Amino acid sequence: MFESAEIGHVIDKETYEAEVPALRQALLEAQFELQQQKRFPVIILINGIEGAGKGETVKLLNEWMDPRLIEVRTFDQQTDEELARPPAWRYWRMLPAKGRMGIFFGNWYSQMLQDRVHGVFKDPRLDQGINAAERLEKMLCDEGALIFKFWFHLSRKQMRARLKALADDPLHSWRISPLDWQQSQTYDKFVKYGERILRRTSRDYAPWHVIAGMDPRYRSLAVGMILLEGLQGALKRPKIHPDKVSAAPLISSVDQMNLLDSLDLTLNLDKGEYEEQLITEQARLSGLMRDKRMRRHALIAVFEGNDAAGKGGAIRRVAAALDPRQYSIVPIAAPTEEERAHPYMWRFWRHIPARGKFTVFDRSWYGRVLVERIEGFCSAADWLRAYGEINDFEEQIADAGVVLVKFWLAIDKQTQMERFEEREQTPFKRFKITEDDWRNRDKWDDYRTAVGDMVDRTSTEVSPWTLVEANDKRWARVKVLRTINEALEEAFRKSDKKAKKDKR
Amino acid sequence: MFESAEIGHVIDKETYEAEVPALRQALLEAQFELQQQKRFPVIILINGIEGAGKGETVKLLNEWMDPRLIEVRTFDQQTDEELARPPAWRYWRMLPAKGRMGIFFGNWYSQMLQDRVHGVFKDPRLDQGINAAERLEKMLCDEGALIFKFWFHLSRKQMRARLKALADDPLHSWRISPLDWQQSQTYDKFVKYGERILRRTSRDYAPWHVIAGMDPRYRSLAVGMILLEGLQGALKRPKIHPDKVSAAPLISSVDQMNLLDSLDLTLNLDKGEYEEQLITEQARLSGLMRDKRMRRHALIAVFEGNDAAGKGGAIRRVAAALDPRQYSIVPIAAPTEEERAHPYMWRFWRHIPARGKFTVFDRSWYGRVLVERIEGFCSAADWLRAYGEINDFEEQIADAGVVLVKFWLAIDKQTQMERFEEREQTPFKRFKITEDDWRNRDKWDDYRTAVGDMVDRTSTEVSPWTLVEANDKRWARVKVLRTINEALEEAFRKSDKKAKKDKR
Structure with a gap:
């Protein structure tokens, strides 16, 4: 979920200075239009890691736009007035009116996150809070509000560096927060529970936007552009319901930098290394699948990737390690008539392995946010809600003991071309290459964006994505096996630990 | 929430036999149309009190309709196959396909309700279950499913009588359930947590229908008619989204019997009784408001009722007992411009009393499901979602220690006429009667229905409605004070108990 924010997004000074004037102008115009229309209020939630530039960004937004139409609200300790009333009262009294913008710096998420991190309560209570927040936002959106939710992110290393810099700076040293961010445990918990919150509350009508916080120019442009795009979209949308507007869909990365770019596709193994490592990993998998602790688990491996990235070959190397009675391979193509007659996720629920078993999905439920999104087989509303539904699904199977491993096999465009040509020239491989493959190739950039969004929104603590450098097939096959x-x-x-604990 | 189901709905044999043939024919036709269109599946959830006729009704539906298109699924103990997989798998494998109907007899609600009643877990875990159910149903509806949720109800007395009858009947004695329904505690808990579930999961796209289960003819007709109306509506709705349909709005009571009919409007007090009781209750209120335990609470009284039912007079008698610094009266009329610029509930959140204080709402947030519904000031979607939002709001204020009392002052049509005429003839009362009042009078039956739905959907354990027989003003005023x-x-x-517990 935070992977994309850690790949080192940077905007150089020149680009920044070229972009900002037009952005400011457009934001001011949108703000003016918002005030004229008075159709809906805008609520901007600011959350995230300490030192990731939350305060600076809010300050900048006030400089870029007309501050008379913006209310910045900080929710820190509750006042006596607030303590004497129900918890939500403090937010209700600060809601911006139609035509205005409210920046909630510290908000309903901050309190629950702090309390969970400090162990004031456990997950069930956190989930109650999450659901109360969801109901509140749903209602605000139903009533017409446009909600932006920003999570400012830093990797742990970045945060440390940033806090050190701030502490050394006499002008900033007051900012070290009461939460002891120096402890790496605090960071880990904050990110862990933050992720739970983002996963559960990122909805089509109010999605979270994770902002890489390290580079001030990047984060400023990113926030500005997301606001602008969302505002313009909402202002243009026709009035179906007198004042029903909903948040903008995802926007692509500001600096065109994508998680996939961070892969080193030159990684490779020579034949000797490959054969040795392959055999080692296959033997390891075979042993693990026969381990008696496997009775408490099931295993699912999802294979997605570019056409000709070598999914089939990798799956064969996995299967080769196992007794055919232990696994089954489910190829996902266009849905059958029976499958179309059921809700989207039905065809995958059918194939969930029982404990002790292993299912390989050759393509998967991610089709909805990849091919269906790109080809327009479903509406934007459908694929936008799919992220949440998928996270929900994966959380359920993980809770039931299923170990879920998800691979995106990535190759570059040149390698794909070579493999396509090789397939066309090899008689027994010719069936593997079709018109569709060439058409998909034209949509290379669309897939790149869709994969980025997919990883941002579905790579979770519960089931992270593994991006596999697959220009070298040997490297890819070994990495897949090793990851499993x-x-x-x-x-x-984890089971052992739990078993031990239960015994005591 | 269950009040309407306990007023003794009965359908006589003649009416029943006259209604059924047409209903059956129409249900069969709708079912045929459903199968032809193959646009969406129908999922029917059956829950409720033991002995309330769940099984009989399902059996009857199979007789009335074409059983080849209906799948009845019972979810009892999990099978080995099911236990080896995530909990939701058992429901996914049983989902009916588009064009078909699935009756889920025992379902995701049954298990969580049983577990909560038996103390397997507490409220936070129940709420997690409730929210998982909500997410599942939301997704099913987004995917096109039409969901009906029936709660078969019996009052405790009715349940006892019914269980006794069943136990005496050799053909039925096997049916006494493992849950020991004979214990009145079980019934109370079942109803309490059932209500929590209904309150939280009754949504515009999948509302609950509470069915009075005592009279077999009534419950059969009620279920049949709700199904028919919902099906016909969904079949007729245009295909905006390829297969997006949502559940039918509420339907009025089958036997035209309304909760309001159960009131005995002849109740009255003579002048002597009135003066004595009024003074007693006023003194009691005055004492309670000065009690030091009031510091932990706030008080809200909501007054709704027919025009000329005597809300003003009742409010004055309450206020007369108190120091003006302790209370404030908030009259709710058409929203101001400022209020219209905020979400609907904002104008009420503003006036929530701090601890120790008392706010009287002369009309209230219920305007949305009364006048706004009837006059079409908001869309059906808006007032349908309002029930859930109101319950959510009231739960929040109750959790914060607010004592909430809600009154519907009911008079009959004749009494209203007399009071209108009296007002027109009394100079200092003439300002109280307007064209609007006469217009509202024409909508008497609409209000009757809306009040019934309102009480059914918002009279909760957290904050029950009090229906006040107000033909006699004296009776009404004393009942209001006494209820507060x-x-x-x-x-x-309750606070004392909690304080004692905390001390130990």
């Missing part, structure tokens, strides 16, 4: 093995071992370790 | 006093005393008792 590590996931199983990690799950076994 | 009892609510305060009850709240104080």
Whole structure:
């Protein structure tokens, strides 16, 4: 979920200075139009890691736009007045009116996150809070409000560097927060529970936007552009319901930098290394699948990737390690008539392995946010809500003991071309290349964006994505096997720990 | 929430036999149309009190309709196959396909309700279950499913009688359930947590229908008619989204019997009784408001009722007991411009009393499901979602210690006429009667329906409605005061108990 925010987004000074004047102008115009229309209020929630530039960004927004139409609200300790009333009262009294913008700096998420991090309560209570927040936002959106939710992110290393810089700066040293961010445990918990909140409350009508907070120019442009795009969209949308507007869909990365770019596609293994490592990992998998602790788990591996990235070959190397009675491979193509007669997720629920078993999905439920999104097989509303539904689904199967491993096999455009040509020239591979493959190739950039969004929104603590550098097939196959093995071992370790605890 | 189901709905044999043939024919036709269109599946959830006729009704539906298109699923103990997979798998595998109907007899609600009643877990875990159910149903509806949720109800007395009858009947004695329904505690808990579930999961796209289960003819007709109306509506609705349909709005009571009919409007007090009781209750209120335990609470009294039912007079008698610094009266009329610029509930949140204080709402947030519904000032979607939002709001204020008392002052049509005429003839009362009042009178039956739905959907354990027989003003005023006093005393008792517990 935070992977994309950690790949080092940077905007150089020149680009920034070229972009800002037009952005400011457009924001001011949108703000003016908002005030004229008086159709809906705008609520901007600011959350995230300490030191990630939340305050600076809010300050900048006030400089860029007309501050008379913006109300910045900080919700810190509750006042006596607030303590004497129900908790939500403090937010209701600060709601911006139609035509105005309210920036909620500290808000309903901050309190629950702090309380969970400090162990004031456990997950069920956190989930109650999450659901109360969801109901509140749903109602605000039903009533017409446009909600932006920003999570300012830093990697742990970035945060440390930033806090050190701030502490050394006499002008900023007052800003070290009461939460002891120096402790890496605090960071880990904050990110863990933050992710739970984002996963559960990112909705089509009010999605979260994760902002890489390290580079001030990047984060400023990113927030500004997301606001502008969302505002313009909402202002243009016809009045179906007198004042029903909903949040903008996702926007692509501001600096065109994508998680996929961070992969080193030159990674490779020579034949000797490959054969040795492949055999080692296959033996390891075989042993793990026969481990008695496997009775408490099931295993699902999802394979997605560019056409000709080598999914089939990788799956064969996994299967080769196992007894055919232990696994089944489910190829996902266009849905059958029977499948179309059921809700989208039905065809995947059918194939969930029982404990002790392993299912390989050759393509998967992610079709909805990849091919269906790109080809327009479903509406934007459908694929936007799919992220939440998928997270929900994966959380359910993980809770039931399923170990879920998800691979995106990535190759570059040149490698794909070579493989396509090779397929056309090899008689027994010719069936593998169709018109569709060439058409998909034209949509290379669309897939790149869709994969970025997919990883941003569905790579979770519960089930992270593994991006596999697949220009070298040997490297890819070994990495896939090793990742599966590590996931199983990690799950076994956790079970052991739990079993020990239960015994005591 | 269950009040309407306990007023003794009965359909006589003649009416029943006259109605059924047409209903059956129409249901069969709708079912055929459903199968032809194959646009959406129908999911029918059956829950409720033991002995309330759940099984009989399902059996009857299969007789009335074409059973080849209906799948009845019972979810009892999980099978080994099911236990080896995530909990939701059992429901996914049983989902009916588009064009078909699935009756889920025992379902996601049954398990959580049983577990909560038996103390397997507490409220936070129940709420997690409730929210998982909500997410599942939301997704099913987004995918096109039409969901009906029936709660078959019996009052405790009715349940006892019914269980006794069943136990005496050798053909039925096997049916006494493992839950020990004979214990009145079980019934109370079942109803309490059932209400929590209904309150939280009754949504515009999938509302609950509470069915009075005592009279077999009534419950059969009620279920049949709700199904028919919902089906016909969904079949007729245009295909905006390829397969987006949503559940039918509420339907009025089958036997035209309304909760308001159960009131005995002849109740009255003579002048002597009135003066004595009024003074007693006023003194009691005055004492309670000065009690030091009031510091932990706030008090809100909501007054709704027919025009000329005597809201003003009742409010004056309450106020007369108090120091003006303790209370404020908020009259709710058409919203101001400022209020219209905010979400609907904003104008009420503004006036929430701080601890120790008392706010009287002369009309209230219920305007949305009364006048706004009837006059078409908001869309059906708006007032349908309002029930859930109101319950959510009232739960929040109750959690914060606010004691909430809600009155519907009911008079009959004849009494209203006499009062209108009296007002027109009395110079200093003439300002109280306007064209609007006469217009509203024409909508008497609409209000009757709206009040019934309002009480069904918002009279909760957290904040029940009190229906006040107001043909006699004296009776009404004393009942209002007494109800407030009892609510305060009850709240104080609970605080005392909690304080004692905390001390230990």
